Amino acid sequence: MIKWINTRFWASVARLILRNRIIILTLVVGMTIFLGYQWKNMRFSYTEANLLPDNHPVNNEYNKFLGIFGEEGNLIILAVKDSSLFTPEKFNAWNRLSKRFYAKSEVSAVISTDNLKKLIKDDENQRFDLEDLVKGKIKTQEEAEAIRDELFQNLPFYKSLLFNEEGTIRTAVYLDKEIVNTATRKDFIYSEVLPIIEEFEAETGMDLRVSGMPYIRTLNSQNIVDEIGLFIGAALLITSLIFFFFFRSFRATFISMIVVIIGVMWSFGVIGLLNYEITVLTALIPPLIIVIGIPNCIFFINKYQQEVKKHGNQAKSLQRVISKIGNATLMTNMTTAAGFATFIITESKLLKEFGIVASINIIAIFILSLLIIPIIYSFMALPKKKHLHHLNKRWIGAFVSWMEKMVRHHRFAVYAVSVALLVVSIIGIYQIRISGSLIEDMPQRADFFKDIRFFEEEFDGIMPLEILIDTKNKNGVTKLPTLKRMERLEELIEETPELSQPMSIVSLAKYSRQAYFGGLAKNYSLPTSNENYWISSFAAKSKSEANLLASFVDSTGRYARITTFMKDIGTDRMERIEENLQNKINNTFPEKKYDVTMTGKALVFLKGTKYLVNNLIMSLSLAIFLISLFMAYLFRSFRMILISLVPNLLPLLITAGMMGFLGVPIKPSTILVFSIAFGISVDDTIHFLAKYRQELQSNHWRIRKSVYAALRETGVSMFYTSIVLFFGFSVFMISSFGGTVALGGLVSATLLFAMLANLLLLPSLLLSLERSIANKRVLKEPNFRILPEKPNRKLSDLVRRKNRNNKS
Template sequence: EASQGDMQTLIPLSFLLMLVTLALLTRSVSGTVATLFVILFSILTAMGLGGYLGFPITPPSASAPTIILTVAIANAVHILVTFLHEMRLGREKRAALVESLRINMQPVFLASVTTALGFLSMNFSEVPPFQHLGNLVAMGVVASFIFAVGFLPAAMSLLPVRVKQIGNDDSHLMHRFGDFVVRRRTPLMWGMAGVIVILVAAIPRNELNDVFVHYFDDSVPFRQDADFMTENLSGLYIIDYSLDAGEAGGISDPQFLREVAAFADWYRAQPETIHVSSFSDIMLRLNKNMHGDDPDWYKLPEERNMAAQYLLLYEMSLPYGLDLNNQINIDKSATRFTATLKTLSTNELLALEERARMWLQQNAPHIANAEGTGTSIMFAHIGKRNILSMLLGTAVALLLISLILIFALRSVKIGLVSMIPNLVPAAMGFGLWGLLVGEIGLSLSIVAGMTLGIVVDDTVHFLSKYLRARRENGLSSPDAVRYAFRRVGMALTTTSIVLVVGFLVLSLSSFQLNAGMGLLTAIVIVFALAADFLFLPPLLMKLEEKKPAVKPATTTA
């Protein structure tokens, strides 16, 4: 229901907001229409391939179209904005398209590869729906690159395009902003470094904590029913134990029964407990029944043979077709113990499980191999396991992306420096989350790996223009920064705004895993733009301030 609701409301809303935002920023109706088809083709390709591969539609994977929409638009925007910029400078349409492809082919390809790698890192997740989400978005990103460099230029060459020529871009907003960054590079670098340190220091304030029932907001019938059930009937959170007596027929041992009864009393005394069901309760009632319902005999049998006979009599008296196999095993060596709990967070559930384990170790020597099980325990543990697996996935993605950038940019130093603005945004985002919220759920554990590929997009485009200015035009480092802002600053701003709008739409989802993921991703993208505009350029100028301008290339690729 949550998946269907998201697909019926969020995807149309995303399309509407994206197109309005794109039209306002590019001021081109034909460009907006062509970009719309690039997005549609990318989504249909990814979801179609997902269907052939047998991916189920789950709440996480249902957000794939919205994420593909926001990520795929970036490739089209870079080509489109450069094309319109060239036409405003006076180039003829075909020449402007060729120049846009020449300038953007490598960075768009690199951004697509790194973005796909970031989402593919979600395959390290312990949760299959997140694996499906990562694979669907990765396929959509690859498809968007193909359509952006194949379909978009062809469509723009056929559609009418009207632009207002400006002759030169010396008064361009990004040109002035580039001048500001160059003039204020030292205070900007140290100021951003201070903000980064403060936010990164707040990361430990985050605590892994989830409430399974709260994955859905109050508008979802399941959440309403679950809350009503917990308040008026029973609870959804259950811990099961298999209490092993260590021998066949051992559940009739009076000492074992006393320890089971004591464990049940301990659980009932815990504030998290609603109800406890144990085999010792049956034996208490049987002993009382066999003595004429005398309340004084509401106690456990003191002899093993007597307890075994009571159990046999009880089994034989059950109606036809009923047995105790849901509570005891065949050879009567173990019994089931069930604790029904209130709605608990991950940490509360794990803390209760740990207290129970310690109590059994200290007070129940005749009970062996007692570990809490059940879906509640599974969800409580999977969050922590997911954190560890996604750390590995993020590390692998970071290594691959670093190698790709070093090779593509033909500079080990620049490739390594590029990792700073790629890693810093996620760290800043989690730091701000720690200050404002302080809890990280299951879905937020995948944000670092997922956003790594997205934020690389800004860095790749800025560095490619910076290096082009250094190598082809022979500009100094400050002039190369101005050139990069002038050529790609508006495109990066446009794509970032579009991405933020798209992921903020996802934060409206009734499925809280998607909502939290969308909100934190939007925060990370904002920090990524700030890092690439206010921290990376001063850092480049600082590292290359003594490096002379390169002699311009005699030929242009």
């Protein structure tokens, strides 16, 4: 009865589509226009990817820090490493550069040699004042060298911020915090920063290095935008070429391109409709729709041409395409969408949005294929004989014969290779590392990435790590015991080679003592208890010192920050550094008096990566569970579920092993591989097992004959779709982003392994376990008819009988 209802349903769908062609096409055009109108709501992300849930404790700590000290990622750093800088002409040009930036409304402050202030003691008024290091335009070489000597020898307070021991000079440009996470930042970088830099380099002939999170984020985001068009164009090109190679028909290729292009337009429209940002993940969805949509077109068009070749009746062929392949393609698209939909449970906004948009658009591309392909063909003449020649290609027949030979005569070899790959993969899995790097996936050939490495070498990192100290008392930060505790923590930071020299109120306190005792560098240290009394009295009267203090202490004097920068290092090393710092904090700051937390973008990204790794296991387990339930609903057999999972889990293990051996880490981009690949590869299993069940019924439960028949029937279409998917995902390997390259290569490899597993290992298992599955009680009738079946007399009689009853 269920089969009859299902058959009637799809027959009704076929009639509905073919009888309302103009209306349906009008609706498709109308929906395309509507979703196209939603493009105006699309916007690109102007912040780093936050992988943690909004209410996660690490996010809460970071937001608390931002609430006290404001946005930390508003600093653009300019640097020059050139001994000729300290000549009158070039040094004046360097100072003019900082003036040009400070004149911009988007800039809140600039710290450079041009406006660098020396803290000096005013004995007459018993306070500290600020004095300019550079007084006007430099005219002689002697003046330039005197400034250089003063900076490098007597101003250790500015070390790491404005210079290092190797002679590299920096300028710090602080953007207005209100524009850092808006489109204004992008406009400012491209319309102001880059032209000013180019003019300076042309004028001086020096190589100006630029870094800082606003600058990096802007150029990195633009790379993502540029690659969207590149991916879409490359995916359309490669899939259309492969499609034409298989079908040798411009008409079929053109129809397929129409389907996927509309699918791409819908995918952008869905992003705009949901008011989501385009991130490094959602940018992958349009080309993914192309790659996943083409196999749908292959199934529909291949079935249409097969039907035309059989009987030459166009109406009958189109009806069978919808009623037979429609159900099969729906089921396979549902499993693919389920693989993406598992990301929705991660509670990570980035992955959740990716999962929602991807799963919606996978179902949408199925609907488009189901509607557009039959309708367009209904307005065209029947395919010519030359368009049907691909159905009898010899090399495809040879491939299928080879698979059958392996399954028939070399099953032991298939098992041996599978076990060997499994063992090797397990060894590789133990070598996988986890990456929490903010910059690892950035385009390494880009100039701004080379500048990142320059700053890492010269100033020990660019990723901010912040330590927030709550003294629990007003003005508790300025107490000498607090300063000494902070100094002990800073000593550990200075001893850690992966961290830069820290900046905090401790540096300012040392600078105050230096100024109080004549400005000599040897006096740059924390004051004693007796000294602190007199120095504090000077500081209390000093507006100049208060200006310097604002960056390190909040307005109440309760909170202090220690800022350092971290190199791009492995997650294991980052965790050890975090552990060492935490141990030092616990031993130095009593919990009753202080509340000390570590935060900053580097730490948030590390925690986000760890969070995603834990959720990877959950999402993949959910995908396996959901698809297992789906298989159980289809085949009503626990043994068939186990058999079907083997050829789909083995490719995932092989891929994980490859990641270990090739040094590809687990990170936000590669985490996607497993759920995506599993959701897609299980489609082949469904096709094969459905055809196998059909052949069992037709061949009176003779296992061997049914397996070989199913292999010959499904091998060609599985090969076609797997090749399209392999080369389609390979398109992502042209990316300049390391994570996207790894995603494309790993998914392609996984799907290739999955195809071979479903065509060799799965039928081998069915033959080896034939005694335990070859009966009607084990392999029950499924709830859905997935592949076209041979006429069933009982069903036909039932349909005719019901029709007669309706007439009477």
